Amino acid sequence: MTSERSKTYEKVVTPSSGLRLHLNENTAGCSPRVFEALHAITRQRAALYPDYDTARQATATRLAVPVQEVLLTNGLDEGILAAAVAALRPQGLSAAAPSSSAAFTTPEAIVVVPAFDMYGVCTSAAGGRVVNVPLAADFSFPLREVLAAAGAATRVVFLTNPNNPTGQLIPRADIIEILRVLPQALVFVDEAYADFAGESLIGDVEARTYRNLVIGRTFAKAYGLAGIRAGAVIAHTDTLAPLSQVVPPYSINVYAAAALAAGLNDAQHYDWYLAQVRESKSLVYEALGKLGLRYWRSAANFVLVNVGGRVTQVVADLAERGVFVRDRSRDHGCAGCMRVTTGVVEHTRVFINALEEVL
Ligand SMILES: *Cc1c(COP(=O)(O)O)cnc(C)c1O
Numbered sequence: 001m002t003s004e005r006s007k008t009y010e011k012v013v014t015p016s017s018g019l020r021l022h023l024n025e026n027t028a029g030c031s032p033r034v035f036e037a038l039h040a041i042t043r044q045r046a047a048l049y050p051d052y053d054t055a056r057q058a059t060a061t062r063l064a065v066p067v068q069e070v071l072l073t074n075g076l077d078e079g080i081l082a083a084a085v086a087a088l089r090p091q092g093l094s095a096a097a098p099s100s101s102a103a104f105t106t107p108e109a110i111v112v113v114p115a116f117d118m119y120g121v122c123t124s125a126a127g128g129r130v131v132n133v134p135l136a137a138d139f140s141f142p143l144r145e146v147l148a149a150a151g152a153a154t155r156v157v158f159l160t161n162p163n164n165p166t167g168q169l170i171p172r173a174d175i176i177e178i179l180r181v182l183p184q185a186l187v188f189v190d191e192a193y194a195d196f197a198g199e200s201l202i203g204d205v206e207a208r209t210y211r212n213l214v215i216g217r218t219f220a221k222a223y224g225l226a227g228i229r230a231g232a233v234i235a236h237t238d239t240l241a242p243l244s245q246v247v248p249p250y251s252i253n254v255y256a257a258a259a260l261a262a263g264l265n266d267a268q269h270y271d272w273y274l275a276q277v278r279e280s281k282s283l284v285y286e287a288l289g290k291l292g293l294r295y296w297r298s299a300a301n302f303v304l305v306n307v308g309g310r311v312t313q314v315v316a317d318l319a320e321r322g323v324f325v326r327d328r329s330r331d332h333g334c335a336g337c338m339r340v341t342t343g344v345v346e347h348t349r350v351f352i353n354a355l356e357e358v359l
Helices: 032-039 053-063 075-088 098-103 118-125 143-149 172-181 237-246 254-263 267-290 311-320 345-358
Strands: 002-004 070-073 108-113 129-134 154-160 186-190 213-218 231-235 302-306 337-341
Touching: 032 254, 053 070, 053 231, 053 254, 070 075, 070 237, 075 108, 075 118, 075 154, 075 186, 075 213, 075 231, 075 237, 108 118, 108 143, 118 129, 129 143, 143 172, 154 172, 172 186, 213 237, 231 237, 267 302, 267 345, 311 337, 311 345
Parallel strands: 108 129, 108 154, 154 186, 186 213
Antiparallel strands: 002 129, 070 231, 213 231, 302 337
16 A cells, blocks of 8 residues: 555657557547537537536436436546545535644545556545555455555545456445445546446446445547547435536536537447447457467456566557557556557457567
């Protein structure tokens, strides 16, 4: 367990051309219906503050939750920020006289690492302290260590299910246990990749009885709206209220609102993309197996593979061939590893050919 005081997001250099398999984006693009909806926005509508009723209802319908349990956010990143601020801001400040500041303990966020950078970044931004709990060496979920790291200062626990970058799922019973044992903390379950895993806590009746559960979703990955910026946070209305306070009233722009309403209704494009991802993963597993490389079967739209000590060179050599993958070798427990997005099958074949050449 380590703790750190401040963290910044490592923004990766974005290539202007080539095959972007480094950010887990949708490599097929959004639904054509989204594109039509964006084009239908008039000059007049662009000039008005947006109304979210239709987008929010479409999101609630698609995710099968009551509309009052949905908070739309400017990407899931904003949902993470809202949860961090809501959970970590000083509470009951008025009761504490300045002289009693010695009694003030810095609120803490538990982050299971390796993890998406934004949990640490937002915790720091909100004035909290990050308590990192590492995954086991085989990437299994460290339930005992998470519970041991939790204390009176713990206000939020960030979990990613399935995990990025390992692609591993957290056992459902472990999440339930954390919800049960830490009622004073928000348990933020980031389901950015749940579409690909085919499982979610949203419809889990038992999990949803815990008021400290907050579920994060994004439409950046499976729905291809990363550039549009659209995410959602799902929680019981009482739990959601302090997060809603943090999100500005017009955080989602008119294009994102229109894109959501259109994109969420195009099940055909979504199902097709999920099938592409499944096929891409099989092809990658097969190729990596033949190359004798260690990899982890993934519940998401990417695969983590260990190419060994030459990883940085391999990533550079792939980039030279126009194929961009993410070097994850400096992540906790990921020495020698890189992560590749598995989207459109045709793109995956380009990656596999390039990798075979490079090695
Ligand atoms: C991509 C990603 C997000 C951010 O999604 P946006 O909607 O693009 O902000 C959140 N969590 C995880 C784990 C991600 O990989």
